[in-house]
Amino acid sequence: MHYYKTKGDSSMRLSNYFLPTLKETPADAEMESHKLMLKAGLIRKVTAGIYDYLPLGFKVLNSIEEVVREEMNRAGAQEIKLPIIQPATLWKETGRWEDFGPEMFKLADRKDREFALGPTHEEIITDMVRNELNSYKDLPLVLFQINDKYRDEIRPRHGVMRSREFLMKDAYSFHATQESLDETYERMYDAYARIFDRLGLNWVAVEAPTGLMGGSYSQEFMALADEGGEEIVVCESCDYSSNVEIAKYEVSSKGDGKGPSKLKKVETPGMETVEEVAEHLGISSQKVVKTFIYRTDDGLVAALVGGDDDIEEMKLINHLGTKKAEMVSSQQEIKEITGANFGSIGPVGLDDDIPVYADLDVKSFTNFTVGANEDGYHLTNVNWERDLEDVNFINLRKVNRGDSCPECGSELEFHKSIEVGQIFQLGTKYSDSLGGKYQDETGNLNPYIMGCYGIGISRLIPAVIQQNYDSRGINWTSEVTPFSAELIVLGSEDEKSFQLGEKLYEELKKRNYEILLDDRETSPGFKFNDADLIGIPVKIIIGPRGLENGVLEVEFRSGNKEEIEVENREIEQIAEKLGEGISASA
């Protein structure tokens, strides 16, 4: 149970609080949390992906930030603050000036020196510690900051869900040994679990791709949400879970059990799709193996999956250790490379310089069909080894509905989610390229082993809303809510109601509750609806109708109501009683 301590003596009277709520939904909002953040007066858009936080939104942001800070401190991390403006030179040392490319907001000073607004801080922090952390005795060390990040997103969307300026908690750890990294990584995982639990999120941690951060292992923390943009798979019976982009699956044996038949070249005139070829030949479409040509940093590769499956490009990238893999998609290029148009390309007879990668699922195939690299022809009864040497079988296809867990064989569940945090085992990527070294017990110099740990603080606001709203508005969880209760005074000319409202406001403030007082001269319905829209968990309603019966009303955001006696009671007693109600809602 947590109360909200008053941080200052600011007046929380709605008559003088900057809270512009909207009755109508802004046209450019799509996602429910985005609409609600605009309607409830939390944020306003400045330009694409850049937002103002109004008092209520800033308060929520601060609540979340504080929970994160507390748990990071509890986990032994030390808070610092790194610059947002960073010199290009550091980014060029690690090669990420190119890797991030147009994703970075770049600027120049008056002498034309290049800078960037930090999209993340690995470079700057490694630079900071490389001169100071020289001995194994200084390790391990965990530092964190809560700071704005800048990414010139290809497409900002859904308000602060994916914005170009966003608040992030980022932590970095430095170690002498992998065991030490493992230990810290686990401690960070636990801290994250506490954070997301305290925020009231329904979340799951999944295995994740490392992307531009690099590193060997990573997990993402996902808030489950139907409108979320990330898809994950979760095993229903064991604890396997993963981002779909790298998800494993139980490899099924789909061999036909027969020995290899004679390789045949067959006519498939004008057929461009797997379905057409399968129907023409009277075979299952899955066994018409698809071939794609990708251009990577190290040249061309061929990628093969079953006819019913799709390639997961992230998996190809991960296996190849390349920075990018782009499907060759121009008819002309494909013709030059393979000799055929898209419908008829295949792995047999390709240039030896083009390595072939095939999905694990097709490894068991015998007598399957592929394009013949000649327009209007396919090869059937193709078999590995005999017809195709040196094929690399890897986890390459997208996971499908109905796939089974790679660890226990139960069915995998698919969920939509919002990524709210990610933790990485980075290894020595940054310490290597930036020369961050320590001396071990024997006097040898070694690069630090590093980890990094991010939480999207601003993104957590829509994540929490997305899991907690109804037709009337937001329904804040207890640690996130900007106010723990709202005093609604009705009957603007009723002296008794007014006096009681004022006294209770002061009395509850004295008890360190964050109370919003709706003292506006407007209709009751307006006040009730605003309170529900902005998500205050408890409404304390004071008005002549109740006072005639000697009571005031407490209404919870859930709709439950309760009456509290005020007749013949001291104000302290009433406040005490109200405090119990407010705490009970938390």
Add this chain to the structure above:
RNA sequence: CGGGGAGUAGCGCAGCUUGGCAGCGCGUCUGCUUUGGGAGCAGAAGGUCGCUGGUUCAAAUCCAGUCUCCCCGACCA
């Protein structure tokens, strides 16, 4: 960057096809009435119709260019 859509009062929109006083609802301001689930009446303020150029006696409306924003895809906390 590819595909789709939109820029008219603070917000939501109509007007554009067929050129002719720039409108409606909500909000805002003033006054009176009203106060238990988005009050009523009366009055008022608020616009270079995204921008630039062109056609025309006349352009929100037609033409050309340009900028911005939103949605779907490739990237990410």
